[in-house]
Amino acid sequence: MSFFRPEIEALEPYVPGRQPGRDVIKLNANENPYPPAPGVRAALAALDADDMRLYPSAVSERLRAEAASAFGVSSDWIIAGNGSDEVLAWIVRVFLDRGDEIAVVDPTYTLYEVLAAMQGARTRRHPLSDTYALPAAFFGAKAKVTFLPNPNAQTGTLFPEEAIRRLCAGSPGIVVIDEAYGDFAGVTMMPLVREHGNLIVTRTLSKAQSLAGMRVGFAVSTPAIIAGLCKVKDSYNVNVASQAAGAAALADGAYLRATVAKIVATRERFAAALARLGWRVVPSAANFVLVAPPRGTAREWLDALEAKGFLVRHFNTPRLDNMLRISIGTDEQMHALRACIDALRF
Numbered sequence: 001m002s003f004f005r006p007e008i009e010a011l012e013p014y015v016p017g018r019q020p021g022r023d024v025i026k027l028n029a030n031e032n033p034y035p036p037a038p039g040v041r042a043a044l045a046a047l048d049a050d051d052m053r054l055y056p057s058a059v060s061e062r063l064r065a066e067a068a069s070a071f072g073v074s075s076d077w078i079i080a081g082n083g084s085d086e087v088l089a090w091i092v093r094v095f096l097d098r099g100d101e102i103a104v105v106d107p108t109y110t111l112y113e114v115l116a117a118m119q120g121a122r123t124r125r126h127p128l129s130d131t132y133a134l135p136a137a138f139f140g141a142k143a144k145v146t147f148l149p150n151p152n153a154q155t156g157t158l159f160p161e162e163a164i165r166r167l168c169a170g171s172p173g174i175v176v177i178d179e180a181y182g183d184f185a186g187v188t189m190m191p192l193v194r195e196h197g198n199l200i201v202t203r204t205l206s207k208a209q210s211l212a213g214m215r216v217g218f219a220v221s222t223p224a225i226i227a228g229l230c231k232v233k234d235s236y237n238v239n240v241a242s243q244a245a246g247a248a249a250l251a252d253g254a255y256l257r258a259t260v261a262k263i264v265a266t267r268e269r270f271a272a273a274l275a276r277l278g279w280r281v282v283p284s285a286a287n288f289v290l291v292a293p294p295r296g297t298a299r300e301w302l303d304a305l306e307a308k309g310f311l312v313r314h315f316n317t318p319r320l321d322n323m324l325r326i327s328i329g330t331d332e333q334m335h336a337l338r339a340c341i342d343a344l345r346f
């Protein structure tokens with residue numbers, strides 16, 4: 001006999017990227033190789049013990065005010081979470097009952113499916129085309145919640161605004177556009193939340209703002225939807241240090257643009273270099289590339305690269321199992337990885 005709900009008993013949990021010590025070149029979790037904006041260090045240094053003694057703002061007041069100004073919406077259209085994964089968990093909790101269905105593309109971020117399963121909801125996967133374009137059936141999906149990262153997780157594909165508009169207009173349920181990698185693409189669907197009452201755009205400071213360790217994410221939607229999400233959040237869900245660091249990062253738009261430009265330039269150089277070595281490189285609008293080796297299996301490359309001190313990501317799923325997802329590090333790191341790949345023989 002089990003004490004667990006059947007959904008939890010049967011659950012295959014999400015497997016996050018490994019977080020080993022610092023003696024590897026870590027390109028497996030789409031973290032940022034550059035430090036956060038200088039104001040973040042100053043904001044954390046300004047905290048004292050008394051700030052730890054008291055609970056933080058329950059509604060992340062200053063953090064949301066900075067997000068409002070960075071995103072161009074007012075604060076009541078924003079809720080802050082302990083990472084955007086927490087925001088995704090609220091969405092599943094407030095909109096899905098047992099037996100409901102979510103729609104996702106395949107391949108994509110697998111956490112959506114895991115969260116839905118916890119709720120007893122089913123997932124309908126819509127396979128992307130061979131060039132990773134959206135399939136027609138995705139637009140007709142009658143799901144309670146549709147999740148789509150833009151750019152897409154694992155492939156880096158950017159979907160056009162026209163497609164997102166069609167998705168929102170044709171969906172009877174909620175549409176979640178997960179913009180975890182949006183800053184690297186330089187586009188956002190946030191303005192569409194005024195036109196489509198079923199749209200939620202999620203954001204994270206883990207990637208472009210270099211704050212993965214602080215866990216700060218957001219949902220942007222109508223005040224009515226934000227109020228509904230707020231009902232299920234923990235009272236003090238974002239801690240004092242994360243609120244201060246997040247606000248400081250959001251206040252420095254110039255630093256963000258400079259960091260993103262460096263990463264995008266490195267990505268393009270690295271993609272071209274790998275293509276010259278015969279690798280298939282999926283065009284990416286994010287801070288990673290999905291690549292397929294010209295010889296040997298992805299698993300063999302994964303192990304060989306790890307033995308040389310490079311950690312990259314492999315997904316053991318049908319469409320990704322002979323590919324590697326490589327996060328973009330500094331120019332020096334990517335140069336070293338390219339040289340290592342060139343030297344490895346199978």
Ligand SMILES: Cc1ncc(COP(=O)(O)O)c(C=O)c1O
Binds near residue numbers: 030084149180203215
């Ligand atoms: C598409 C996507 N959404 C959300 C997240 C989670 O971000 P956070 O660190 O804000 O929880 C990730 C992390 O890799 C991601 O790839």
